[in-house]
Amino acid sequence: QVQLQESGPGLVEPSQTLSLTCTVSGDSISSGGYYWSWIRQHPGKGLEWIGYIYYSGSTYYNPSLKSRFTISVDTSQNQFSLKLSSVTAADTAIYYCARTGSVPDYWGQGTLVTVSS
Amino acid sequence: QSALTQPRSVSGSPGQSVTISCTGTSSDVGGYNYVSWYQQHPGKAPKLMIYDVSKRPSGVPDRFSGSRSGNTASLTISGLQAVDEADYYCCSYAGSSSDYTSLYVFGSGTKVTVL
Numbered sequence: 001q002v003q004l005q006e007s008g009p010g011l012v013e014p015s016q017t018l019s020l021t022c023t024v025s026g027d028s029i030s031s032g033g034y035y036w037s038w039i040r041q042h043p044g045k046g047l048e049w050i051g052y053i054y055y056s057g058s059t060y061y062n063p064s065l066k067s068r069f070t071i072s073v074d075t076s077q078n079q080f081s082l083k084l085s086s087v088t089a090a091d092t093a094i095y096y097c098a099r100t101g102s103v104p105d106y107w108g109q110g111t112l113v114t115v116s117s
Numbered sequence: 118q119s120a121l122t123q124p125r126s127v128s129g130s131p132g133q134s135v136t137i138s139c140t141g142t143s144s145d146v147g148g149y150n151y152v153s154w155y156q157q158h159p160g161k162a163p164k165l166m167i168y169d170v171s172k173r174p175s176g177v178p179d180r181f182s183g184s185r186s187g188n189t190a191s192l193t194i195s196g197l198q199a200v201d202e203a204d205y206y207c208c209s210y211a212g213s214s215s216d217y218t219s220l221y222v223f224g225s226g227t228k229v230t231v232l
Contacts, residue, residue: 037221046120047155047163047206049221062219096162102169103153103208104221107162 002026004097004108011114012091018084018113022097023077027106030055030075035100038071038082040093041110052100053080087115121146121207121224128230129197137227139190139207145222147188151210154183154192158203166205167192194229202231 008020022036029036037052051061053071061069070083084091092115098104122140129135139146139154146152152170155163165174167183170190180195190209194201207224 046226047208047223049208049219049223052220060220064219100221102151103165103210105165105168105174107164110162 002099002106004099004106006095006097006108006111008095008111008113010112011116012087013117014088014115015086018082018087018091018115020082020095020097020111020113021079022081022108023079024099025078027099029073029078029080032056033101036071036073036080037098037100037104038069039096039098039104039107041096042093049104050082089115091115121209121222123205123207123224123227125225126228126230128232129194130232131197131199133197134193134195135197135229136194137192137205137207137229139192139209139224141188141190141209141222143188144218145188145209145211146185146190146207149210149212152183152185152190153208154181154190155206155208156201156203157206163206197231199231202229204228 003025005023012018035052038050053059053073059071068085073080094110094112096110098107127135154167156166157163166181170185171183182193184191205227211222
């Protein structure tokens with residue numbers, strides 16, 4: 001059974017960098033069969049695809065979110081990560097990681113990140 | 118980029134059928150066979166219910182079905198049950214033909230209420 005688990009701080013101060021990690025079990029990122037996505041959901045709102053990474057390190061980001069996001073992969077740990085720089089209150093959201101074939105299929109439980117001083 | 122358009126809410130009595138629409142464009146819903154539907158209960162992560170327009174993952178009841186006509190995809194829940202009360206989101210692959218296009222776009226979400 002494929003499982004994904006997000007981890008990282010639940011509270012980040014404005015202007016700082018948010019860092020999250022997704023640990024994958026039940027599948028190997030380096031197998032190359034899937035992409036690995038980050039998706040967020042603002043409180044009480046809909047879903048927004050942030051971007052994804054392939055095991056090779058190739059990435060694709062949602063252009064509408066500009067360039068504050070960075071996704072990286074560590075195949076030795078079977079993990080991939082998200083960094084978001086210069087956070088503001090507008091970045092307060094639940095952040096999900098998801099395995100992505102033709103569409104996102106398996107999702108992590110999500111982690112709430114609050115941006116506040 | 119605009120989200121795909123879904124009705125804000127739909128409702129039905131137990132045993133009835135409800136259909137949720139998801140309207141996009143020829144650049145997303147109508148252009149690729151990669152439309153998916155997710156069920157989200159409060160405080161939970163989205164769960165894949167339909168992928169590639171009409172395919173059901175293992176374990177998803179056959180009460181759930183997906184279809185598409187032109188630029189509009191639909192999710193039908195037959196034999197509505199209390200456990201089906203949740204938010205439902207559609208999602209479509211949108212390609213990379215434009216520097217301004219997200220690869221995946223989601224619908225605005227529909228709350229299904231079981232009366």
